[in-house]
Amino acid sequence: MKAPKTSHKNELTSAEIANIWLSYQNDTLSICTIGAFLSHVEDKEIRSVLELVMKQARAHVKKLKSFFTEEQLPIPDGFSEEVDVHKEAPRLYTDDFYLFYIQNIGKIGLKTYSLALSNSARLDMCEYFTECLHESTKVLNKATEIMLSKGTFIRAPYIPAPKKVEYVQKERYLAGWFGNRRPLNAIEMSNIYFNLIQNQLGRTLIMGFSQVAKSQQVRDYMVRGRDIADKHVETFGSVLSKDLLPSASSWSILPTDSSVAPFSDKLMMFHVTALNSASIGHYGQSMGMSPRHDLGAHYVRLTAEVAKYANDGANIMIENGWMEQPPQGPDRDEIARTNK
Structure with a gap:
C-alpha cells in the first residue's frame, strides 16, 4: 500500500526521529559485524543467511539516509567498514556461532521494529518498519530452519499437555519464597x-x-x-x-x-x-x-x-569519545539563562 498524498507536509515526530536514528546505528553495526563474519564463513547454508542479512542492512542504510536527507537532518556517523572493521583479522567465532547470533539477534530485531512501528504516525515510516518486520521474520525463520536441520537449535523445556482449563483458586499461587511453592x-x-x-x-x-x-x-x-x-x-x-x-x-x-x-x-x-x-x-x-x-x-x-x-x-x-549523542529536545532553562 502506498502512502496517500497530503496537502501539507507532516514533520517527523520525536519518536520517528528516534526510530530512524537507532535503526541507522544498528544497521551500520550489522553491516560491519556481518561483513567480518562473511570473510570467514565456510558453511554454504549459513553463508546464505549472512548474505541475506547483509543485503537487507545495506538497503536499510540507503533508505534511512534518504529519510535524513529529505527531512534535512544530519546523517549519524554510525559505523563504517573502513574504520570499524579490521579485515585482516583471523576468525574469532565459528560458523555455528554465526547462525546462533543471527537467530537470536533476529529476535531482538523483531521487538525493536515492532516498537518502532507502534510509535510511528507518518505512513512512510509505518510502511518502512512494516517491511523491516517482514524481513526480520524471514531471516529468523530461515536461521531457525537451518539450526533445526543441523541439530543446533536449543529448545525450551517440555511439559505435559494440560487436560482442562483451570482458574487460580488461592493466593499462594503468587508465593515463591517458602513452603509449598507452586x-x-x-x-x-x-x-x-x-x-x-x-x-x-x-x-x-x-x-x-x-x-x-x-x-x-x-x-x-x-x-x-x-x-x-x-x-x-x-x-x-x-x-x-x-x-x-x-x-x-x-x-x-x-x-x-x-x-x-x-x-x-x-x-x-x-x-x-x-x-x-x-x-x-x-x-x-x-x-x-x-x-x-x-x-x-x-x-x-x-x-x-x-x-x-x-x-x-x-x-x-x-x-573515549565513542558515544554518539541522539537528537534531543531544546534545553529551555539554558535558553532562558543565555537570552539576556
Missing part, C-alpha cells in the same frame, strides 16, 4: 528460557571481545560482562532445576583463541551497550509476566546488575 507456569518458563538463551549469546560474544580489545579498560569491562552473563545463565538454569525441569541445553561453542581484533573497541562497546539495553527490557517484561514472587526478586536483582554494568560502559564510551 510449579512454574508455561509463561514463566518461556521467559526464563528466552533470557537464558540471550545470556548464552552475550557470554560467547563478549568472551571473544575480551580476547581482542586493544584497550585494557575495554578488555576488563568485557571480562566483567562475560562473568555477569555466565552468572545469569546459572541463575535461570537453577530456577528450572529447582522445579525439576531440564535446563535449556548449554551453548558450548566457544570463540577461537584469536587475540587479533576484527572490530574497533568503539564498535564492540556499542554492541555490548545494545545487548545491555535489550537485556534490561527483556527482564522488565519477564518480571511483569511472572506472578511468582521469587521470580520477580530475581529479575529485580539481575536488572540492577545489568543497569550498573551498562552505566559503567556508558562512562567508558563517553571518556
Whole structure:
C-alpha cells in the first residue's frame, strides 16, 4: 500500500526521529559485524543467511539516509567498514556461532521494529518498519530452519499437555519464597528460557571481545560482562532445576583463541551497550509476566546488575569519545539563562 498524498507536509515526530536514528546505528553495526563474519564463513547454508542479512542492512542504510536527507537532518556517523572493521583479522567465532547470533539477534530485531512501528504516525515510516518486520521474520525463520536441520537449535523445556482449563483458586499461587511453592507456569518458563538463551549469546560474544580489545579498560569491562552473563545463565538454569525441569541445553561453542581484533573497541562497546539495553527490557517484561514472587526478586536483582554494568560502559564510551549523542529536545532553562 502506498502512502496517500497530503496537502501539507507532516514533520517527523520525536519518536520517528528516534526510530530512524537507532535503526541507522544498528544497521551500520550489522553491516560491519556481518561483513567480518562473511570473510570467514565456510558453511554454504549459513553463508546464505549472512548474505541475506547483509543485503537487507545495506538497503536499510540507503533508505534511512534518504529519510535524513529529505527531512534535512544530519546523517549519524554510525559505523563504517573502513574504520570499524579490521579485515585482516583471523576468525574469532565459528560458523555455528554465526547462525546462533543471527537467530537470536533476529529476535531482538523483531521487538525493536515492532516498537518502532507502534510509535510511528507518518505512513512512510509505518510502511518502512512494516517491511523491516517482514524481513526480520524471514531471516529468523530461515536461521531457525537451518539450526533445526543441523541439530543446533536449543529448545525450551517440555511439559505435559494440560487436560482442562483451570482458574487460580488461592493466593499462594503468587508465593515463591517458602513452603509449598507452586510449579512454574508455561509463561514463566518461556521467559526464563528466552533470557537464558540471550545470556548464552552475550557470554560467547563478549568472551571473544575480551580476547581482542586493544584497550585494557575495554578488555576488563568485557571480562566483567562475560562473568555477569555466565552468572545469569546459572541463575535461570537453577530456577528450572529447582522445579525439576531440564535446563535449556548449554551453548558450548566457544570463540577461537584469536587475540587479533576484527572490530574497533568503539564498535564492540556499542554492541555490548545494545545487548545491555535489550537485556534490561527483556527482564522488565519477564518480571511483569511472572506472578511468582521469587521470580520477580530475581529479575529485580539481575536488572540492577545489568543497569550498573551498562552505566559503567556508558562512562567508558563517553571518556573515549565513542558515544554518539541522539537528537534531543531544546534545553529551555539554558535558553532562558543565555537570552539576556
